[in-house]
Amino acid sequence: MTHIILSVDSVTYADDVEPRLLLVHYLREVVGKTGTPIGCDTSNCGACTVLMDGVSVKSCAVLAVQADGSEITTIQGLANGGWHPLQQAFHDEHALQCGYCTPGMIMAATDLLRENPQPTGAEIRAGLEGNLCRCTGYQNIIRAVQLAARAGAQVPAQTGGQG
């Protein structure tokens, strides 16, 4: 067992974990952050994307011990109280159906807008190529990210308060 201390959605956790424990299993089964789903467990689909120190990672391809000392933001800690502009935009643009890919899409888009606050459609497609959707198709997802960009989603995500 390895002792790790990390912040998840602005709450500090200290746990002893097996070195092989995946970050996504740590988040879901130890911390209880089940808003982050597992789609493929092979880093193909991006459904489990979270922010690690502000940068998007696929949490099925990161070990919990690698996250020691870091700040993790999940879909459940993205907004403080209300909705993040990306969450609002996904709803407004009908950018989801079953919703299983949505947390990963929104978290990956958050990082994309941090790097590039006003991306073109092509830049959004390239930036989200690691995230798969099976229901909606991608057009409305592109529109949602563009809408969020116009609404100022590049402002660093507020975190905290959700525990």
Place this chain on the structure above:
Amino acid sequence: MTATLEQNDAGQEVGKPRARKEDARLVTGETNWTDNIVLPGMLHLAFVRSPLAHARITKVDTSAAGKLPGVIAAFSGADFAAEQGSLPCAWPVTDDIVIPGHPPMAVHEVRYVGEAVACVVARDRYIAADALETIDVEYEPLSPVLDMRSALAGDSPRVHAGTQSNRSFEWVFSNGDLDAAFRDAPVVIERNYVQQRLIPTAMEPRAVVCSPNGEEFTLWSSTQIPHVLRVMLALVTGIPEQNLRVIAPDVGGGFGSKLQVTAEEVLAVLVARRLRRPVKWAESRSEGNMTVHHGRDQLQRIKIAAERDGRIRGLSVDLLADMGAYLMLVTPGVPLLGAFMFNGIYKMDAYAFRCTGVFTTKVPTDAYRGAGRPEATFGIERIMDELANELGLDPLELRERNWITHEEFPYTTIAGLTYDSGNYEAATAKARRIFGYDELRKEQMERRASGDSVQLGIGVSTFTEMCGLAPSRVLGQLSYTAGGWEHASVRMLPTGKVEVVTGSSAHGRGTRPHGARSWRTRSACRSTTCGCCTATPRCHPGAWTPMARGRWWSAAWPCFPPATR
């Protein structure tokens, strides 16, 4: 349908965009996927799966697994042989169909890669994965059966020993004099098309949780059909139906792949019953790719006879449909749905359809996205293009010469279905205008003439579909053992709200706002203050609805709104 809309002044509701009511939880991660469920004392189930397409099982030794810390039990198929029954096929399409036994966990023989041969039950999924490595299974390889045509040859190895052939059934339909249609026909075209096998791949992998409570069992499953699953689990396990409760929580897509009664669902119940502990199984993606039922997989031989002006005289369709190794819930019925759709929107004098279901040593096929109907659309539309090419006609022109005209509705097709309404002229004219069809055809010709290095391809297809499948009495005539109906109840609540409850769950279709809309449209209430306008359809099948049909066959919208009347 038109009369109903006018009568209810539907223009006030239908056609307006509505915000989805499901999104608040989905965009914030406050979701309830089956794999989120944690119960006190819950154990994790994992399966050893066959690496061979066809083999006799000569040994399964699970003894080492039980010595690992955190492993509660390990079982082989033989451990459940007396109680696991056979996975159900609910659509015996002919009287002489061959339906082989389908044990949830293989006992003597495996017939596809991925078939479960043993399982372990452990405190967590990591320990369960470790324990799988300790289980010793030995096989004696048998000949795989992979190609449908050679599978039907007399000397082919059999998928199921003791059967006379690898044929499961042959189903035929015909209407009109096909011989006369083809005799002396000015144009006859015959083609072979392949509908490749595919993996449905919903974003959410399958997951099951079963919790025993005395004689009662609660099962959560990522399923499209909680009510059907409850009935089938009762039939397979012998647990009285009233002691089973099945809940489909949030479901992350299905595409037909969760329209199934799976080995893992049955075994989760049996293991929970054996150990008197809650158990969870959550598949990995690679495990799902091997074992979720596959879609399509047909060889289509299609023959069309026509006049020189393009008018269709007759159509003949001969299908080989790959069943895979076993018949699952509606496996044999899926290709037959195409029988009623191969004629598409066209008129013709004669039509014949034949489908042969073939066993191979592959994952069973079953419903996938349109289930038999898109395969038919591909077949007819592709051969219409071939016919247009043969006749030197524009593909849209050929279609227009054959489709049912607006004045002819209602129209009973050569396949026996009555289409109540349609206006293909207006729809096509609109599509043609939006697409800029004539301009693009012109550009295409110019590019061809100039030998431009960039050429332009233009594809044309019409499409119609039977949704909700058919009325129950028609389905009964097709030996289909579930009705074409949906349940709904409308409850007036003490606080003045209206609750519309249905078995058609959401999993991606925006059921809640549309359910509210359809009920308001059909009800007499127009008040904005009494609470009706905040009608909240509860789409939580299994938990709140006594019996329902579920979410499949494109059926929710044809069946659920009428049920609220």
